[in-house]
Amino acid sequence: MTWAVWAVTGFLFACGAAMIVLRRQLLAMLMGLELMISAVNIALVYYCSRYADGETLASVLLIIAIAAAEAVVGLSLILKVYEAGREVETESLQELKG
Amino acid sequence: MAQFLAQTSLSGLAPELALAALVCATLMAGLPASGRRYWKLIGPLGALCAFALALTTVPAVEAPGLIRVDGLSIGWQLLIFLAAVPFALLLRGEDEVPTALMLGSLLGMGLLASAGNLLMLFIGLEFMSLPAYLLVARGARRAPAREAAMKYFFAGGTGGSLFLFGLALYYAAGRTLAFSASTGPMAEAGLALMGVGALFKVGAFPFHFWLPDVYESADPELAGFLSTSMKAAAVLLLMRVAALSPHSGFVRCLPWVGGVTALFGALLALRQQRLQRLLAYSSISHAGNVILGVGAWAALGAVPGEASSIYYYLAAYLFMSNGAFLFLRQTGLRERCEVTGLSRRDAPGALLFAVLLLALGGIPPTAGFLAKLLIFWEAIKAAAYGPVILAGAAALASLGYYLGLVRQMYLDEPLPAQAAAPARPGDRFGSIILAACAAPAAVLGLAPWLIGVFSRLLSP
Amino acid sequence: MQRIPGGFAFLPWPVILLFAAPVAALLVSFFIVRPARPRWTHVPILASCAVIAACAIWILSLVLFQNWGLDLPLGGWMVAGDWLVSYGVRVDGLSASVLAMVSIVGGLIHVYASGYMAEDPGFARFFLAFHLFFLAMIGLLLSNSYIQLYLFWELVGFASYLLIGFWWQKKTARRAALQAILTNRLGDFGLFLAALILLAVFHNTRFALIFPAIVNGHYALVSLVGFLLFWAATAKSAQFPLYFWLPDAMEGPTPVSALMHAATMVTAGVFLLARSWPLISTVPVLPDLIAVVGAFTAIAAGIVACAKKDLKRILAYSTVSHLGIMVFGLGLGEVAPAVYHLITHGFFKAVLFLCAGNIAHGLHQPTADLDQVGGLRKKMPFTFVCFTVAALSLGGIWPFAGYFSKDAILDAALHRGPWAIVAGVLIGVTSALYIFRMLFLTFFGPSPRQKGGEHIHEAEPVMAVPVGFITLGTLLGGLLGHSFSTVIKSGWPVAQPIAALPEFSWSTFAVGMSAAAVGAGIAWVIAFVNPSFDWEWRTKYPALESALNSDFGWKPFVRLATAGVVALANAAGFFDHAVVDGAVEGAPRVAGAAGEQGRRLATGRINDYVWWMLAGAAVLLLAVMR
Known part of the structure; x- marks a missing residue:
């Protein structure tokens, strides 16, 4: 059973990572980020039921809250990019390099 | 619940509580037009207040399991809050939001320092990063600031996620979120991923790519804050992770990561033309040295009292980096070619910058020299000879740009267009703070007895 | 870290003055007198010489009559753990006796120089460099450790460089100065290495501590140290193979040649060997090697001296030869005779050089050639008398001082074996030969090939009187042999004492005097029986002359x-x-x-x-x- 949980977690995490690496739209990348965090939540929930550890469950809630905060910040940043009149894509964010 | 509340006293968190109160006050009180100039005071007042409170904090374990205030914690909080003072004093902002963001970030760093279990580490990490993303986005130069903030956000998010994944693995192996030593392949993997998260925040190769963009586009004083306060907090995070299991594979790899980072940062800084980007890569190189120190410290048993060399390095770097970025703020210099012949146009400024550059380069008797010496010494004690050689080569290479800049300022003739350029547009206040940063950078190298003081400070 | 007992409070006044006087004189002359009145630069310096001479004689009498001695460390120079390089003072019989000779001869030559260099534009510079050398020599003699001795050794070499190249406008002088210092550098390397090895083995280099340890114990590296010390002495005291700088050093003014390259500086090497004798005597092959090298140098240099025509060159090769005699004596194990010869040689060689200087000065030239002189005894009677006395002393004629010192060495040689006897006899013959050739050809005649020194006149009193006093020393030196034996044994660093000067022996007397007579006889023949011989053989045997000119091929090899x-x-x-x-x-x-x-x-x-x-x-x- 453990391996199944880790397989799911790993797969979702990899999907999320792939979305960040491969997608060009910033919103999609944000979704990938959220996916990664959620994937880890799955593993944590499984383990806290296995170890009967209520504290960890509370931690999962906190992590969800933090992920939400992160999403808020990310969206506000994407909004700022949009307001500046630029395309919400990674290609338009390539001025700083080297 | 009542028992929990009865057991809990939050006296160890006094600085954080004060900061939290100030953040709330700042945000909720709005901005009466008549009190506009007072907002400028809240930031530094908050930082100094936190610093003072941290000084008076006694080590304790609070809210059992969640908060642990030990010598490392207090020491690092002192460092972090002190490093924020220049930024707080020189913060440019039309409204109260940057002040609140800064205080919020400091709060997060304080939580990270006082973390008692792995989850608190994660919370502190995210708490301190989120305001930082927003601060970066509010830079004076709009477009680059937003781009850099975006990059910072995604890189930071990925790092945090990796940290979380590692946390889950470590929890699975150890059955607890508290700081514990676990063995086994899952624990090793978990530790490594948590380490990656920490390394990202510190700016190690190859997790550093966000750093030059962010430091280049941020306001110079913000870049100073990020390179000192934020980096110190990140180093503490790395130390906590490494201390979980001093004999793990991650700790074995850590010195090599440090050495490679140091060399990478130094080499890439050689051909940079934009000054803030150059300082960013130099910051990466210095971070490499610190990582090497952390690796050595962990390999030698992760004894808190022995972290004084890392502490000294961060303390010295606090002054050097803040000073360097403040200099750029004061003079408004952006490109490397603008520095040519500065000694003739602006002698005091050139002198201050030269002192800071020499300190960054590690020339005796500045603080930078003693700092590097101590780190290398610890690394040799931990038998990390290869990484020390890399870091030594990096130090040598770094002289190429530090001394190169000094030479440009003093020995080269100013280009005709620059000779007519106006003198510094900066303000007197900023210059005072700049001098206040440059002086310790120059002189601290003559005070090796500080090491003993730090050792006592850091021991529980 | 060991605290060093002692300090300046324990130093007696004469010793303090020996250093304080020249330092004060140099400072006053350099900073005050020279900028104000360059012509008076020599006045503080001459005063200092007087003080030095008085102190040296006082110290010598203390050593002689009260068996007084001193080995006082004054302070740590470089201290690390139990490694100690200190500076200090050592006064014992060896250093007191040599110091007395150096101070008396040196002081008188200073007086001579004030007349000789009076018309030279570099008058002030000369006296400053000259007195600097004097100070360094005193320091060398009174050193109590190898490192300190090395310091003054180098300083003496540096002063020599300044003074050989005094007339730096002449290319030959510059080259001679450079050659001198580079050759000495080669030898100095040996001394430095020896001092460092001793420092590494014993953790300090003080004579009083090292020599007893060496004699009582067995250390592997001490042999190497001995050879290195001999190498250093070879360079400084102009033995084969590093002697060649000394004849060319005659480019310097005559007072320089007289003091440094005859009486004092070049004897520093012999002094070093004498100082280190407790060490060298424990090394298996070394004393024999020293004796062979010394004898070879003495004979070869003597032969070459017979063929030279420049007055100062003859004396230069003579110096090389007599240094060889001293080294030969040391190698035979006779420390007292060697040092005695060092002292007497200082006197008579100084006289010879100063007389040559008088002749050159009279001709208004830097140096004189046998072609330009001849029959000078009528025109320069005082110089003639002094030269004759010194020549007799050099030739080893009884009862002059040189006889007693040479006799002692010859005595030791006669007891050593056939080769030593042959060497001793040859040395006697050749030294008598060249010095009497010089005497006869310069002061008698003139032969048809010589110009006879036209317009030459006797030296002025400021130059003549010092020569006279030194000549007195040459005369009287022979009487002091017994006292010398007492003095030299005083303060010897190891328990086993050195032998005194040998007693008079008829067989040695006979051998010595006959060898001298043979040499003098040949010189008589060359000068009087066939007056042109000295010029004719050069044209008849040009190969022989070029061989002698190139020192038997050694100079081209170098x-x-x-x-x-x-x-x-x-x-x-x-x-x-x-x-x-x-x-x-x-x-x-x-x-x-x-x-x-x-x-x-x-x-x-x-x-x-x-x-x-x-x-x-x-x-x-x-x-x-x-």
């Missing part, structure tokens, strides 16, 4: 060796320039190129950044899981 070393240095220089400099200058370029390439990693796309992060995490994981 030139060849030097060329080889220079080629080696050029090769090393090329390597330094091409390889080392190339690497140093190429490294930044490589680093910069690497940096430039590295910058291309940062493409600016967030996706790439995150990709790098994940890849890095994966690599780290792999490394950790290994």
